[in-house]
Amino acid sequence: xxxxxxxxxxxxxxxxxxxxxxxxxxxxxxxxxxxxxxxxxxxxxxxxxxxxxxxxxxxxxxxxxxxxxxxxxxxxxxxxxxxxxxxxxxxxxxxxxxxxxxxxxxxxxxxxxxxxxxxxxxxxxxxxxxxxxxxxxxxxxxxxxxxxxxxxxxxxxxxxxxxxxxxxxxxxxxxxxxxxxxxxxxxxxxxxxxxxxxxxxxxxxxxxxxxxxxxxxxxxxxxxxxxxxxxxxxxxxxxxxxxxxxxxxxxxxxxxxxxxxxxxxxxxxxxxxxxxxxxxxxxxxxxxxxxxxxxxxxxxxxxxxxxxxxxxxxxxxxxxxxxxxxxxxxxxxxxxxxxxxxxxxxxxxxxxxxxxxxxxxxxxxxxxxxxxxxxxxxxxxxxxxxxxxxxxxxxxxxxxxxxxxxx
Numbered sequence: 001x002x003x004x005x006x007x008x009x010x011x012x013x014x015x016x017x018x019x020x021x022x023x024x025x026x027x028x029x030x031x032x033x034x035x036x037x038x039x040x041x042x043x044x045x046x047x048x049x050x051x052x053x054x055x056x057x058x059x060x061x062x063x064x065x066x067x068x069x070x071x072x073x074x075x076x077x078x079x080x081x082x083x084x085x086x087x088x089x090x091x092x093x094x095x096x097x098x099x100x101x102x103x104x105x106x107x108x109x110x111x112x113x114x115x116x117x118x119x120x121x122x123x124x125x126x127x128x129x130x131x132x133x134x135x136x137x138x139x140x141x142x143x144x145x146x147x148x149x150x151x152x153x154x155x156x157x158x159x160x161x162x163x164x165x166x167x168x169x170x171x172x173x174x175x176x177x178x179x180x181x182x183x184x185x186x187x188x189x190x191x192x193x194x195x196x197x198x199x200x201x202x203x204x205x206x207x208x209x210x211x212x213x214x215x216x217x218x219x220x221x222x223x224x225x226x227x228x229x230x231x232x233x234x235x236x237x238x239x240x241x242x243x244x245x246x247x248x249x250x251x252x253x254x255x256x257x258x259x260x261x262x263x264x265x266x267x268x269x270x271x272x273x274x275x276x277x278x279x280x281x282x283x284x285x286x287x288x289x290x291x292x293x294x295x296x297x298x299x300x301x302x303x304x305x306x307x308x309x310x311x312x313x314x315x316x317x318x319x320x321x322x323x324x325x326x327x328x329x330x331x332x333x334x335x336x337x338x339x340x341x342x343x344x345x346x347x348x349x350x351x352x353x354x355x356x357x358x359x360x361x362x363x364x365x366x367x368x369x370x371x372x373x374x375x376x377x378x379x380x381x382x383x384x385x386x387x388x389x390x391x392x393x394x395x396x397x398x399x400x401x402x403x404x405x406x407x
Contacts, residue, residue: 066327067403070377071317073337075396078283080105080305083276086112088296095290098392099281099307106292106304108277116270124263131256163226170221173214180211285309286392310392313384314349317402318356318377326406327351333382336401340393345385348404352379380404 086108093105187200281287285307292304315335319327327348335344355376357363382402384394 065403066319066323066406067401068317068319068323069399069401070319071315071382071400071402073313073394073396073398073400074316074381075313076283076309077288077396078285078307078309079303080279080282080307081301081303082108082279082298083300084108084113084273085297085299086277088292088294088298091290091292091294093287093305095288097287099285099287101281101284103281104278105281105287106279108279108298110274110277113270113274113277117267117274120263120267120270124260124267127256127259127263131253131260134253134256162228170219173211173217173219176211176214180208279304281307283307283309284311308396310389310395313389313394313396315346315382315384315400315402317380317382317400319380319404321355321376321378324351324378324380327380327404332405334403334405335382335384336403337394338399338401344388344394346382346402347385349381349383352381354378 088106089109090107091105092107093099093103099105187205287305288308289303289306292298298304315333329348329350331348333346333348335346336342337344355378357376
């Protein structure tokens with residue numbers, strides 16, 4: 001009988017056969033383990049169910065929350081600067097000291113500004129006196145000028161009447177002279193015939209001469225009356241400038257009143273400058289960045305202190321744009337502060353109008369074609385709930401980690 005020759009399998013086929021031999025062995029081993037330890041089956045099932053439940057709970061928890069570690073506490077930092085130039089006399093506080101709003105911080109030398117106030121007060125008093133005099137002159141000028149105008153008109157009327165009277169006398173004298181001349185002519189004829197005496201003729205001649213003299217006198221009176229009437233009219237014409245004189249006086253009074261207002265404004269400005277020699281804290285907070293010393297000469301606008309207002313702080317959280325889908329103002333936020341390991345509460349106050357990149361010094365320009373899509377971040381302002389920081393432990397610049405409950 002021929003012997004069987006054992007032919008070696010190729011390496012790949014050998015490995016496959018080994019795997020086939022191992023599977024039933026493993027199944028038998030597992031079945032044997034669970035048959036020997038029946039409680040292990042329940043433990044394994046319980047662990048699997050716990051993992052499923054835990055994963056479900058974790059997913060439900062994080063699905064309604066959005067958080068970021070790119071967040072800091074912000075607050076108002078109020079600069080304190082001088083509004084006038086001057087020499088510093090006293091500095092009452094130093095860095096890191098808490099001050100209340102209205103606390104005197106710095107005193108400047110007030111002497112120059114006090115002198116300016118005194119000079120402004122003197123100028124104002126002088127202007128007020130001038131205004132009083134100008135105002136008194138207005139009714140006085142009005143009354144005097146009006147009286148002169150009335151008197152001038154009356155003089156013109158009187159002169160016109162005098163001219164009329166003189167002209168009437170001329171007419172009367174002319175009539176008397178005409179009658180006397182006619183009588184004299186008749187007397188000449190009668191005296192030549194010796195019908196009247198020479199004495200009567202001489203009387204007629206004298207009467208005619210007297211009538212002629214009266215006529216000449218009346219004519220001269222008319223000329224004088226007309227001259228006086230012309231003078232009266234000239235005076236009346238001069239008196240008719242009364243409205244202009246009154247307006248000029250009123251204008252001087254108005255200018256004096258304007259000077260009073262000008263010097264009042266100057267006095268108010270000098271009073272303000274004197275008050276500005278004392279510099280007060282605008283808000284309650286902690287002083288920082290002191291840059292002033294006694295004896296130093298300062299200029300308007302020069303920074304002297306900064307005040308960090310600890311009563312008004314908030315969180316600026318830079319969330320990814322993909323996290324904003326369910327966010328809106330009013331949602332509750334838990335805020336973990338890294339410095340203290342404490343969690344505060346708050347709410348979303350507002351969402352920024354643009355991404356942070358748009359406010360950078362050199363915003364990205366994608367029009368060149370070198371475009372790489374990067375998830376942008378949008379600043380979200382979160383306001384702390386009131387009453388959580390009575391000791392003012394929260395300081396601007398501290399790192400926090402806010403978590404927003406979006407549902």
